[in-house]
Amino acid sequence: MWTKIVKKEHLILFLLTPLSLFAVTDLFSQTEILKWPDGKSSCVSITFDDGSMNQFKIAVPILNELELPGTFFINTGNFYTSKYHPKFIGRPIMDILQESETIPTNKSNVFERTSMIRYLREIRNEPAISSYNVNRIGNNLERGRYEEVYETVNEICDILRKSNKTFEAKPVRINVDQDHTTWEDLKKYSEEGHEFACHTISHPHLSALDKENILYELGKCKEDIKDHLGYKHTLSVECPS
Numbered sequence: 667m668w669t670k671i672v673k674k675e676h677l678i679l680f681l682l683t684p685l686s687l688f689a690v691t692d693l694f695s696q697t698e699i700l701k702w703p704d705g706k707s708s709c710v711s712i713t714f715d716d717g718s719m720n721q722f723k724i725a726v727p728i729l730n731e732l733e734l735p736g737t738f739f740i741n742t743g744n745f746y747t748s749k750y751h752p753k754f755i756g757r758p759i760m761d762i763l764q765e766s767e768t769i770p771t772n773k774s775n776v777f778e779r780t781s782m783i784r785y786l787r788e789i790r791n792e793p794a795i796s797s798y799n800v801n802r803i804g805n806n807l808e809r810g811r812y813e814e815v816y817e818t819v820n821e822i823c824d825i826l827r828k829s830n831k832t833f834e835a836k837p838v839r840i841n842v843d844q845d846h847t848t849w850e851d852l853k854k855y856s857e858e859g860h861e862f863a864c865h866t867i868s869h870p871h872l873s874a875l876d877k878e879n880i881l882y883e884l885g886k887c888k889e890d891i892k893d894h895l896g897y898k899h900t901l902s903v904e905c906p907s
C-alpha cells in the first residue's frame with residue numbers, strides 16, 4: 667500500500683508493507699520502508715495549490731499533452747454542492763467572549779480564541795476586526811511569540827464585546843465566481859488521470875486553530891472529496907499556512 671504525505675515544498679513517499687502481513691498488535695512496530703519498484707531511484711510529484719481556474723484551463727491541457735498526471739490540492743468549501751462549509755466548532759461564541767472579560771488570554775484558552783477570531787474575521791468578515799490579520803497571529807504562534815499573540819487576542823475580544831453584537835457559529839457558504847470549477851469538472855479531470863487531494867475546506871492558517879477546528883477543516887474536506895471523486899483521492903493532504 668502506498669501512503670503519500672505532501673507538505674509545501676516537501677514530498678515524502680513511503681512504501682508500506684501490506685498491513686495484512688502483520689499481526690494487528692504489531693501494526694506500527696513492523697512498518698518497513700522499501701525501495702522504489704523496478705529499480706527506480708526516486709519519484710517526482712507535480713502539485714498545485716488552491717484549485718484556481720488557470721490550473722484547470724491552462725495547466726491541465728499541458729499536462730495531458732505531456733501525459734503527466736498532476737496532484738491538485740483543493741479547498742472543498744469553494745464548490746457550491748459540497749456538503750460541508752466553513753464554521754466554528756466549539757462553545758457558543760458569546761460564552762467565549764464573556765469569559766474573555768475576566769480571564770485574559772493564556773496558553774490554555776488561546777487556540778479556542780484564535781479559532782473563533784479566524785471564523786469571525788475570515789469567514790464572517792466581521793467589519794469591527796477587519797484590520798487584524800489572522801495569518802500574522804498564526805505566524806507569531808509558530809515563532810513562539812505568545813505574549814504578542816495574547817495581547818492581540820485580548821484586543822480583538824475587547825472590540826468584539828464592545829460591538830454589542832450577538833455572534834453565532836453557523837456554517838457560511840463561501841462566495842465564489844460564477845464560472846468556478848465544479849465537482850463535475852473535477853470528476854472529468856480525475857478520469858484523465860489527475861489526483862485531487864485535501865487542502866482543507868476554507869484554507870485557514872492551521873497554526874491558529876485548535877484541534878477540533880483543524881479536524882473539521884481536514885476531515886470534512888477529505889469526506890467531500892471521497893463522496894464526489896472516490897476513495898483513491900483521499901491519500902494526500904497539504905496543510906495551508
Ligand SMILES: [Zn+2]
Pocket residue numbers: 715716865869906907
Ligand atoms: Zn494553499
